[in-house]
Amino acid sequence: QRSQSLGIHISDADIEEELRRQFVPTAAPGQETDPGQLEREFKDSYSGYLTATGLSDADFRVIVEEQLAQQALAGVLAQAIEERQQHVEIQWIQIPIDGQILIGDVEQRLVNEDFTRIAQELNSPSQFADPNGYVGWVPQGAFPELDDYMFGNQEDEIEALTPGSVSEPIFTNEAYYLIKVLAPSEERDLTGLMGSKLLRESVDAWQREALVAGTGQGFVRMNFNSRLYEWVTDQVFITAPRIERPTPVPELLPGIPVVPGGG
Secondary structure: OHHHHHOOOOOHHHHHHHHHHHHOOOOOOOOOOOHHHHHHHHHHHHHHHHHHHOOOHHHHHHHHHHHHHHHHHHHHHHOOOOOEEEEEEEEEEEEEOOOOOOHHHHHHHOOOOOHHHHHHHHOOOOOOOOOOOEEEEEEOOOOHHHHHHHHOEOOOOEOOOOOOOEOOOEEOOOEEEEEEEEEEEEEEEOOHHHHHHHHHHHHHHHHHHHHHHOOOOOOOOOOOOOHHHHHHHHOOOOOOOOOOOOOOOOOOOOOOOOOOOOO
């Protein structure tokens, strides 16, 4: 219901269409199809999936409805993401929160050891950083817990890190970080990878705020010309047995190479 405040409504027909998109087999080009056979295969595939997962038809339709609503919500919020943003260039050491390495010990090692060498040794695999811990240019909001260190916070009188300086240990729900600023804030084009991350953070933030504030938001008109919106509406948010076609992250601006996403 929160998404209805943004003019988003998911109908029974939308849900049925999504179910069939996921579970009806795709015919090869030029292959004749028998509608009756396709219907039987849909029912068999869908029924088998429900049996395997232990979900009822009603339960799964609720899941599909929620995911379609989230998909549409992301499309709405994408319109507020500017294609040029302030970025800071960073490198990081990222330590898993459930590992044996203590971030305080890593901080002490930095007194006498090279940041890059420690990053090479200790970093968790990440789609956002190379083996040296180099993340590159990061826009504000892509990693909210790191923003104060990269961009500063006037309200809390926090100064941004200067180039060459390293943060104190940063604790998040996903990992522990030490970040090193390589270059100060400057306006740059948003890449597909960072645009995707920024959009996911926007969706998460909106949902958190909506839980607290209720449905006070008004109707937001969607701009169907947005490349981000086109990407979002093509995403497969629910994994079904017959779906094996990942959608690439979009180019936010023509000619910008797309960096594949990952876990």
